Amino acid sequence: MAALAAAFICGLLFGTGLIVSQMAQPAKVLNFLDLFGTWDPSLAFVMAGALAVSGAGYAFARRGGRPLFAPRHLWPTKADIDPPLIFGAILFGLGWGLVGLCPGPALVNLATLSPKVIVFVAAMAGGIVLHDRWQARRQAASAATAASADG
């Protein structure tokens, strides 16, 4: 229960950060990405503020001990720079640049009940689910190929 409350508070802080920095406004994000037009460097300052605090927080977490409400820190383990990382980032960046929304601001904007945001979030959820189904099918297919090669 404490972990759930902590997750809720963290979501609330994260969403408030997006609102205070105006990153929930797609126009602000698009203007950051518009280097050759109405460039607005604010997003770089959002990242600088976020990295200064989270860098310190993560360094503190790494010094040992366990999380207050969990048995251990679940740090990501992947380190390789592989084709899915690059292709995925390209697709993500193109979609981000088309409308100016990424997952965090899209979810925050759900509260406005804007039909356009709802369509965006539904399509985003569809993209996530479809990717995972496609991956599961590919893995099943390669497992079947390996099995037949063994036999």
Add this chain to the structure above:
Amino acid sequence: MTEFTPLSALAGGALIGLSASLLMLLTGRIAGISGILGGCLIAGAGDRDWRLAFIAGLIAAPLLGALLNAPLELPRMPDNWFLIAVAGFLVGFGARMGGGCTSGHGVCGIARLSGRSLVATAVFMSAGFVAVFLMRHVFGG
């Protein structure tokens, strides 16, 4: 046209960094929004509750703002519904394929000095620059 707002950007960014720090220090989790949402959508995931709680917090933020007399400005979105759907799909599919988004790679990944996240962030920002350049300056948005 939007105004350059360095101070509110820094302050908002610091709140995002505080959220990411607390989520790790309290629950041991990375504050990657596409990963948190993805884990909710996968059938049979056993750890859905904390993810839903975090997303509820995200959605509650503008509601709290409205209560405090600071309502969220409506998002300015294109009129083309097809474009919106394509963008949403690319964002979801791409973030899942690349293992993270602006928060997971751009903030949490770089904060823990991950080379993988630094590369992902450079690539998706470049792709974003290209998309906006094409939309605004080639096809004339």
